Every structure is written in C-alpha cells, then in structure tokens.
Amino acid sequence: MLADWERSSTVRVVPPARPRKLAKVPFVELADGRLQGVVSSGSDIERVYVSSVEAGSYAFACSTNNNRPCGGARGTYFCKHIHTLITEAVLQYGAERVARYLRVEIAAGEVDAQTIAAEMSGTSAAGETTAAAPVFSRFLRHLAYLELAPTTAPLPELQWFPPTRAVA
Template identity: 80%
Template sequence: MGDGALSVWEKSSTARVVPSARPRKLAKVPFVELADGRLQGVVSSGSDIGRVYVSSVEAGTYAFACSTNNNRPCGGAHGWFCNHIRALIGEAVLQYGADRVARYLKVEVAGEADAGTLTDAMTSTRPAQGDSSAAAQVFSRFLRHLAYLELAPTTAPLPEMHWFPTTRAVA
C-alpha cells in the first residue's frame, strides 16, 4: 500500500475489529481495553451484584489502581494486585492474546507467556499503587459501549459518530 492506494477498510466508514484471541465470558470482566498507556477495564464484584470495579495497570511501570464505579478504593489493592486486577489481566489475555498484552504493557517474559506469567513478571517488580483518576473515563466508555448494545442492528449512520474522517474532499 506504499503507492498511496487505500485498502477497502480504510475507504469504509467502519474500522476493522480484531476478533478475540479466545472466547471470553463477559460476566466477570465485561469491559477490557488496551488504551491510554494502560490495561484497563471494568470488573464485576464477587460479593455485590450491583457493584463494579474500574481497574488498571500502567504500561512499563505496572502502577495499578482499582476502585468502585463511585470512587471507593478497592479493599484488596494494598501493595499487591487485587483479584480484580488479576481477573482483568486474565481476560485481556483471552481478548488480545498474551503476546500482545505483554508488548503493550512492556512485560519481559522468558518462554511462553500466559496470564499467570505476565502477572508474576509485573508483581516481581513491586509496582506502586497508581492514581485512579482515569476511572471515570474508563467507566464512561464502558457505559457508552453498553448503550450501543441496546441499539437495533442497522447500517444507517450514527449521528454521534459524524466526526469520523472521510476520504472524500469536502467543498
């Protein structure tokens, strides 16, 4: 594509969706993403059906944060990855594959990578507890994704996505 030609997906109004490395169950971790220099997502509470946690691990430093959707700190994230963060890492490996997660988070793993070896490599560096200020943005993106699930299937354009660039010149 070095000659300036655009591929079919670059000409369309939709972006390619990378399929999951393996199927995931969405009940425990309904939202996971590699974005903003972090692995981040929403993890369901194991004890309260009405509570979710927003968890994240920063690339490179492995600084972590975990709090409820209304900014109460996680009781298990004191100096170590809590179970929510461990579940997030596990689901990220299912969604994106261990190699992609390791590259994104800048984790060096000898041999075959999986969720356990990635977690072990990150925790062996004794990461610090990070800032949970991004939790509101992550939770907001999660809620936006839920809203799209409620829409009826259609090929008509969505007005809130009008800002996506087009390949046509605008006069």
C-alpha cells in the first residue's frame, strides 16, 4: 500500500539541516549529477554566478548569469563561489548527504564543507558550461513560485503529472 504522499502530485520537502543564507546563495540543488546553484556576487548586487561541481570527477564551472566566466575559477582551485555553494549545500542537505552525492571519500569523523572541498581540490576547471542555462532557468522559476500567494489549490502548470492508481 502506498503512503499518502506517494499518491499525491507533490514532493515531500526535506527540511534544511540548518537555516541558510538566502541572500548569498538563493538556489542550491543536487541534480543532474552535480552540486549546482546560483551564488550572489560579492561586488555587484545585480550579478549572480551559476556554479556547479560534477559528482565523481569534481570538474567545476562558474560563470555569471550573462555567461561570462568567473575570474576565480581557473586552474585546479575552486573559486569563492564554489566554496560558498558547497557550504550552503551542507547547510541545506547535511554534510554526509552532499559528500555521498558528490562521491567524495572522507574518513569517518566530523564531515564539513571545508573537508569536502579539500578532498575535491586539484581537479581541472573543465566542467560542463552548458549546465548554466538550465540551472539559472530553474532558479528563475523558483523565484516565480515565491511570488505566489500561499494556497492549497493545485497549480495549473503542475497538472501535467499523470494520476497514479494503486495496482490491485
């Protein structure tokens, strides 16, 4: 027998491990085989960076919302946007889950964002740069949902989910 949440068209929301700094990293996700998200610029309020780290290979990419490469994401060291993204992902999902998703092998003990980033260092900045557009698009869609008034009524754009029926 399926649980109620498994029969609904909504996804169960996992509460964050700790509160995040939404002004710094308004969007972070573990998706498409990457840790990816949007990080605010420290110098320009209208600029954001789309940053990502691939699971397993740790190849990373960071560029502005206008597809200009981040000046700090060169060589084999993460830029400050990638470090900030990892820190916020740990706050949202927990260090163990982030490390497991990225396939970072860490010895037993206290796992934190710095440890995860240190284990992934030394990787080339040859990440998938085409991922920036879909990530930024999902971020904008996320912002649109935040502007909606609270309601329990279904959203028409999410009605394409097929109804599920219990198999007898």
